[in-house]
Amino acid sequence: MTVLDLTGQRFGWLTVRERRGSQPGGGHNALWLCICACGAEHTVATDSLQAGNTQSCGCKFRRRVASMRGRSRRFGDHLDAADAREDATS
Ligand SMILES: [Zn+2]
Numbered sequence: 001m002t003v004l005d006l007t008g009q010r011f012g013w014l015t016v017r018e019r020r021g022s023q024p025g026g027g028h029n030a031l032w033l034c035i036c037a038c039g040a041e042h043t044v045a046t047d048s049l050q051a052g053n054t055q056s057c058g059c060k061f062r063r064r065v066a067s068m069r070g071r072s073r074r075f076g077d078h079l080d081a082a083d084a085r086e087d088a089t090s
Helices: 046-051 059-068 073-089
Strands: 014-023 026-036 041-045
Touching: 014 041, 026 046, 041 046
Parallel strands: none
Antiparallel strands: 014 026, 026 041
């Protein structure tokens, strides 16, 4: 069977860096290590990328929620900084 190679492709804010094995129990559904536009790493399955379900590490959704609440742009930048700290400690 053909193994799809998504390396280097972009899906929304995510750029695929490398393959990260397959989903447990779903051999055809590969997992991909993606780098979000905010700099965070995020592992996503092929299905989610191709369906457009996952287009960021989650920051895009959080930012949209923040803007719906009438938060300032500065609040979104603060979220990114918090994410960076989480990545450094995990
Ligand atoms: Zn992100």
